[in-house]
Amino acid sequence: MRRPGAAGHTLLAMTQLLVRLESNREQAAALGQEPVAIGRHPDNTLVLHDDRASRFHCVIEPQESGRWLLRDLGSRNGTWLNDELVRSATLAVGDVIRVGSTKLVVEEAPAENGLLGLRQQRAHPLSRSRRSSRAGASDDTHAPGAPATAGPAWAASLEETLRALPSVRDESGMVTLVDASGADSDALLGSGQGSLAFRLIIRVAERARATDIHIEPKAEDAQVRMRLDGEMVTVAELPRAVFDKVLGLVRTVCQLRVANPREVLDGHFAARFGSSRVDYRASFTPSVHGHKLVIRVLDARNAPRSLNQLGLPPLMHEAIRKLCSQNAGMLLVSGPTGSGKTTTLHNAMREIDREKRNVITIEDPVEYHVEGVTQIPVDAEKGVTFESMLRSVLRQDPDVIMVGEIRDVETARTAMQAAMTGHVVLTTVHAKDTLGSIFRLLNLGVEPYLVANSLNIVLAQRLVRVLCDRCKKPAPLKPGQIVKMGRIAQGATKAYTPVGCSRCLQTGYLGRRAIFEMLQVADDLRDVIMSEPTIHAMKQVVEQGVFTTLAQSGWKLVVDGVTSMEEIERVVGEG
CATH class of the missing domain: 2.60.200.20 (Tumour Suppressor Smad4)
Structure with missing residues (x-):
């Protein structure tokens, strides 16, 4: 027009x-x-x-x-x-x-x-x-x-950080907040320092792909930190008066009443950046110097949208895709908190024909919406637990069930019985690796025959930081590192190490990707689980086939120049 x-x-x-x-x-x-x-x-x-x-x-x-x-x-x-x-x-x-x-x-x-x-x-x-x-x-x-125009020192620092970060898609100069009721808020349209500070903070978080924003009061000022690629990075110091205004602004858009300084409050809001929307969960927790504000960033654009985008090796990708097309079976994903387990399960669900199959999830909490899936949040305070909801869901004629986490023996037994009676079950457990996942179930008190006969695939994963292409530098591999990597080294004599620049906020890394370890549960391993479930006995069976450990998956990325040896040792251990 x-x-x-x-x-x-x-x-x-x-x-x-x-x-x-x-x-x-x-x-x-x-x-x-x-x-x-x-x-x-x-x-x-x-x-x-x-x-x-x-x-x-x-x-x-x-x-x-x-x-x-x-x-x-x-x-x-x-x-x-x-x-x-x-x-x-x-x-x-x-x-x-x-x-x-x-x-x-x-x-x-x-x-x-x-x-x-x-x-x-x-x-x-x-x-x-x-x-x-x-x-x-x-x-x-x-x-x-x-x-550039003049302004407060804290604003200049945030602006400099914003300029250094790579641009993101659909970015425009206007940020519009959406309050807890879903209505547009005018909180950022003002010219006050609180509006300026929060506008800059969430724009830096968007560009940096932060997963969390921490705004913590101190005696005379406040510190703003963000979790970038799993690590905390300080991005600004705010005057106490500006911090108080930011706190009030966030309370307003979350539609929370004025808080007692010793009260814990939780809320939510959203923001529109041009044509894109980002959701946030806010948590106010009392500290010595007042409420600390932690904001969880739920930006669906930063998460993989298909199994192909996870970076799975072809063998693992095909095995998971095949399981998702079956009528029964169990995929168990293990790893620590924040290792991407739920993202993997969501993308496994996207391999399923959700038009023809009834897919139900039980999550704590529901963070991202998956089209064509019934998603149920857990609420322990109201008695809505994984175990109680799983029993209820089994009366909802499900074909595929995702259980956010196995935390107790009752949930484990119910999920495994479902996998053996005509349902595909996708779930997670906190364990170090694939073999550790099996022992985690046994230690919960699940009968060995249930573990052996319900499991099809056990997948362990971690998220490792990717080196910043702008500042990474080559460095020779140490003889001990080459020996440790063995055949994975493929004759390599050098790797890359992090340096740090303005683009990666001096961390040396920019972005993350997953590494995986997959265990397919076949008959020989089932026999061991039911008769002699020891690490040594299971390792003997596993090593007879094609098996890549988490460390070996990470070393491949080191050889390819994607990440550093130090990062793999930090995330996985010495291997």
Whole structure:
């Protein structure tokens, strides 16, 4: 659709623009890195004293192309561009925006000031000391070459981090929060420091693919850390006043009441980044200096979406795919917390024809939705346990059942009996490796004949960090390492080690991938489980076939330059 009055106007990505009130050149805001919110509410970038304007009337958002988009925010009188009513339209030099009875003009920033002199500010005369702290909020979607604006040191640190990180898909300059009720929130449209801080924090988390955000109060300030590729990384220090505002903002979007300082609170909210949505779970826990906030990031875009994307070797991939097509059997996945077990089970379910088969999951909690699957959350406080729900699910005519975790002997027995009576069962257990998984079940008290006859595949897995391609450097393999890897080394004499750069936040790693160990339970192994279940006896049987340990899977990645020997030893052990 052609934008109103666009003829004759051009907008180059390199142009420095501003929007100002037609009646007063002092009341203006630069079109730079951050959205410019316009309306009557004092938290807007441009505050209008106009009764015909809405509290949050419209917003001007930077786009990836370097252009700026005017978008109405559901105002009661509408937003007008060049005398035409618009819901959204691209801006150009010379455009006239009408909000209520107020007119604003889009023009080039004065050459003597540029964006350094003209900061984003509210639409009433301000002294330099009162200019908005939003200045300088970084976004790779601003006009290339635009100089950075001044701002608080903590904001500058977050902006620098944001610029260094690789861009993500569907990214735009506007972030919209969605509160616990599912309604859009205006919490990030304000120009206050709390809004600025939280907007930058969740944008850094999105780009860095963080799984958790930790905001922890200290005596005089607060520390912001993120879990990146399984490791904690400090990204900023916030003044205590800003921390308090961030806490209040998150409580508001979670729709939680003002908390007693000793009370534990849990909530949830979401955010839209352009066309993408990310869900969050928030946990407030009392500490010596006040509530610590931990936010779990549930970004489905970062998770593999099929069995093919897990990086399974062909033999393992085919074995799991075949099991999922059968009428009965059990896939048991083992590993520590956070090793990707649930992701593997979800992608195994995607191999199943969910149109023709009844697939039910029991999870604690349900984090990601799987199309065509009935997903049931566990709630121990209400007596909804894995074992009780599994018995209930068996009366729901299931073909495939996923049990999030086997924690007790009753759940284990029920799941294994289901696998032997015409159901495919997918489940997990906490164990070090595949053989350890079998002993975990036996130690729970499950009868050996049940373990032997129900299991088809046992899969152990870990997540290892991938070296940053920008900064990794080659290093010779030590003779002892070459000997330890044996045939896996394939004559290799060097590997790569982490260094650290701005792109990987000085960690030396960027992203993770899984390594696997698979045990197919055949008759000879079943005999051992029922008669002589010792590690030595089972190893003798396993080593007669094709069997790759977790360490060997990791060493292959070392030889290929994907990860480092230090990372494999950290995750798996000495092998």
